[in-house]
Amino acid sequence: MTFNSITFAFIFLPASLLLYYIVPRRIKSFVLVLLSLLFYAWGDIRYLLLLLFSMAFNYLAALEIHGWRNRGFEEKAKAGVISAVAVNLALLGFYKYMGFLLGIVGIRYQAPPLPIGISFYTFTVLSYVLDVYFGKASCERNIISYMLYVSFFPKIIQGPIVEYHKIKDQLAEREISVPGLCSGMRLFLVGMFKKVLIADNLGAAFASLQGVGKMASATAWLGMIFYSLQLYFDFSGYSDMAIGLGRMFGFRLEKNFDYPYMADSVSDFWRRWHISLGAWFRDYVYIPLGGNRCSQARQIMNLSVVWLLTGIWHGASWNFIVWGIYHGLWVIGDKVFFSKFMNRVPRLFRIIGTTLIAFFGWIFFFTPTLGAAFGWMGQMFGSARLGFWNATTSYYLGSNAILLILAFLCCGPNVSRVVNAYSYEKSKVHAGISVACYLLLFILCISNMIANSYSSFLYVRF
Template sequence: MVFSSNVFLLLFLPLFLSVYYLTPNKRRMRNYAILAGSYFFYGWWRLDFLALFAAVTVFNYFIGAAIGNAGVGQPRALRWTKIGVVINLGVLGYFKYANFGVSSFNDLVASFGFEPFSMTSVLLPIGISFYIFESISYIVDVYRGDAKATKHPVDFATFVSLFPHLIAGPIFRYKDLADQFEQREHSADLFGRGATRFMQGFVKKVIVADTVAPLADYCFSLTNPSTADAWLGTFAYTVQLYFDFSGYSDMAIGLGLMIGFRFMENFKAPYISQSITEFWRRWHISLSSWLRDYLYIPLGGNRNGNMATHRNVIITFFLGGVWHGANWTFLVWGAMQGFMIFIERVLGISGAPKQFRLVRWTITFVLVMVSWTVFRAASINDAWRMYQAMFFMKNIGGFTDPMLTKISGLQVGMLLLAILVVLVEGLREFGPRLKAPSQRVQTAAILVFLLPLFFLSIMKLSAQGYSAFLYFQF
């Protein structure tokens, strides 16, 4: 089940909210309602993977308890932590990388004339990257003493399964939400803010991302794209990815507010960044902070001189690419991110500029677009085909005829809207500080603009059917 579906909007969400608010708000009773709803939400896809999900949850609860009983920083606690991390990574590695590993091995042995190895294809459980990373952060935090091992299994199970963020993040940490499982605020104002945020994300996903998606898909499928085709396709995917993923995050944050949870922001206007370093402080913040705290810092961070720091940055982003998927394209993309940040560190480029500089922004945005090309491509060969068109001008005579037949006025309008959104975000960040609009103005804006767009999105969704989120594959 996904947020952008009629089943979720018209059936699951109204029923869940009804049950949730009819449940007494005492003794964590509403956590039971969330747990039941979240398991139903996940099990809607496949019941067998719901069993895997439950097993991972139970395992990590007891590992956390064992670490807590052993004592913070004690050798026995370290042994339990290593066991937990290794088994979690083993589960993730099997389901996410077994097919890739066998395929790569077969390509290698076939080049030497040997028979390929046969193995049944492994299906990737939805959301496994997110709930495994959250489980690892929990047991590591307990070992470090940053979080107490919970004595409430329902709280922990609810944390892992919390459906607003279960499928595609943000990646939460138990220590940040622990108090909210015990007590959280419920009010009409908070619910209204949550509903508004959900509608904003829904519009971003269905109206903008889904509209430009066919354009990006078609460009990346061309066997001989022109230079114009390749750049338009890359720009369309740049827009699609941001509005799709940030739209999901907005919906997750909005759903959280509707049931009293306050979640972290996952995006902060990333396309106004003036360096790749700044970009990663604004894009998928929950993942970049997770990689920093549980990979970069344990590797040594910046504690052992410049060379070690540069090495740790490159390793961290390379493994971040590996996390995204079992494809050589993601490995190359991760290496590109690490290398670009390495170059910025060598050049002394600041990751937090205090004023807007057009040249720095332009260079950064182009580099981000270029890196998204290999991220989107189905293979290294497909990415190379796009890069040849983009930079070697293999076919420079404008858009190809098939491409012209695919471009619609609505898609062009959405691309222009995306540019306007980036400009507004830049003005908000670097322009004059304006007084926030009054509650009356905000309410009027919702009634005049957001609600009609939301209902238009529902009609569009009904017409186009199922609409998956891009980050479901990770």
């Protein structure tokens, strides 16, 4: 069950909201934990025990680490946090990377199915343990609050990765209000619009184009654009839906995307794309390694480690490792070399250049091997010897022109500014128009979900 399913929209979500709002405040968190575990089990009940083990292990580990630190046993606390991190990474590594690692040495291994959300909830529990160790927050003795932090269903499958110290207070006390509910519903619908009406249709166009075989250069470029836009609207749509759901239940989760295709440098792009993952690596890897408060050589090493790990986090293949190195080189170049003269370049050209760098990187995401990735790039520059443009290019561009225009318009903030300018808060007339527009948007999304086959979110496999 995912957010873009009829079951979720018409059964799970309404029933969850109704139950949550009618139960007494003192048991709301308990109810949310039960609902979250049900949501997770609905997706794949086989790995519910693994999730529960992860929660129990890290809850006990944090208690031990907190106790040792309070009693002045720093060496024991350090050993405890290293052990906890090792166990968590071992679990993640077994399910996500064992097949890849054994394949490198020529051993065939049929890896078990990847547990849903394991990349995300592993980083969630690591945030909890590390926050306790570094003193950013005290350990959570209320097991219900702790379980809610880890398992809260809007974020467990695909994020955002919420750091424990940033949400600790909300676990104990949060504002539950009608304005919050309405705000959450609006953001949820915006996310559904991104996923169902833009991402899924771009995905259908891209899937069809992939079956073409050899392509003219422009067709290969068009395929890269289809996927790059699909990935953005798919993942940012999920994030908007998750954050909107959080608001419905009284949580204020931070935004995960900030118009990344409007970034004017690679560093700026990564401050806007998957913000919660970037913040996690910054707070728990980059800064502990020394961050930028060190020599330039050491900073380059720190950035290299972060980007290698970022690539590995995304998946068990050489494609993701190369993708991490690719972006790491651009970020290092941006911070060490390019920043000295890039401000002299008009911002429009910086945005176009940054977007092209990001788009090229996504080729490693949608191709299964490095050979396929470089083969696709080769076709973009004419290796198929079919010329720059042909009838296939015209067909895919013509049949998706309106979709592409809509997608590019929604990559920037202007559409949101127009919507906010006519917000329901302005007057009763605006309120009526807003309600009608959001209702129409919901009907269009549901109609599209019914008419088309189910489409999962792309980042589930990362």
